[in-house]
Amino acid sequence: MSMENLAETFVELADTLVADFDPVEFMHLLADNCVTTLEVDAAGILLVDHHGELQVVGASSDRARLLELFELQHRQGPCMECYLTSAPVTIASFTESPQRWPEFASMARAAGFGALHALPMRLREQTIGALNLFTVGEGSLPEPTLRVAQAMADVATIGLLQAQVISHRDLLAGQLQHALQSRVLIEQAKGVLAERMRSDMSQAFETLRRYSRSHNKHLSAVAEGVIAGTIDMTELVATKDTDPRAR
């Protein structure tokens, strides 16, 4: 973990916390930055919805196996534990027995991961979800890295709760709803694109992201455009990535 990298990460995150805020893009940016800055192998951000289920709102990769690992934690697992207790949960090894969540552990092993850290996303009294960090190697992350990781989770929380989605009068319920609904919209648009392009979901998502970056439009706006048919498919598919981060 380099200090330079870290400073850049926080500047980049702070930059997105301006008036025109896209919660889903922010969550994905954060997940990507976790991977590069913290030197972990995969990261995901899960927020709890009003049914008390955890929903993935941002992930460093759209790999089906990784998403399955997040989905499996809907109602139970290390991430839910972290959310409920507002405290970090570490699984330093998925191979040691006994495992508290055996199904989760065997899926994590199958996906090629050795260890997991879940960090709470909290602001004062309120916990809204958890940041998940997967590493291929086994063992706990060093203490300084975990402190930075917690700081990133805190930034994400503040970012999300402070976001001025509609107006200053709308409450937290509105902000979380906005993030969760944007995610639904993106999944629907991925389905539309995957069917049109005859691609898989992760290629469809990359196409959405590329277009969103190169046209400087919110991911959720691009998703709406794809669903409404107001974005030209040929142009969408032909869009080259202009952002070096994506390489």
Next chain:
Amino acid sequence: MSGERLAKLLAYLAEDAAARGITTSSEAVCDACIRLIGVSGAQLTLMNGTGRGESRYSTNEIGTQLENLRFTLGEGPCEDAVRSGVPVLVAQLDSWENDQRWPLYVPAAIAAGARAVFVFPLRSGAIRIGALVLHRTSPGPLSPEQVQDAHVVADLIMSLLLDELTRLHLDSEVPPADGMPLSRAEVHQATGMLSVQLGVSMDEALVRLRAHAFAHDRSVIDVARDIVSRRLRLSPEGPV
């Protein structure tokens, strides 16, 4: 936690329906909101083909008047919630700020007897079918628990309304609402894929997905997985 919240709400609604000798419907859920969430009235606005929306049901005269105001003035908390797709919670209508925000709606709504209005969109991503509009005749915010309950109730109303549409595609009866949230990624992805396969809107695609699941006695999530993995395709003319 909220799994319990849903179970609690479903139990309450079942009891309420049994006591009144009716079956659970979106109307019955609106009636139940009054005691369940602690409001003076509840009203349901549905978006229809015209895009202007119309009232489906109102528990009282104030609710009906609020909907008329939304329709004729084209502004207000319900308009904003439907347009933005997120809840709009107005604990005190009578304020300078709200006057600025909805200059025509606020005085008229107050004259009709409302002092607080809370709107919860009926929405799943691109699918926006309307809003649940709650009001109180005295000002004051909903508690965080009441807000959560209202979210769960709005989801429940949405699945009851989808059931009604699903019935149009089925000979058999739709299973009773289990209130399962439609929150799995595969369900949203499959809905998007189906909208292309069938050449229909996202709303219609979700209805067809559910109809297929019910007709084949399978869970919606299983059918969605088959569609996403391309083991199953639905055709525009084919049987559900």
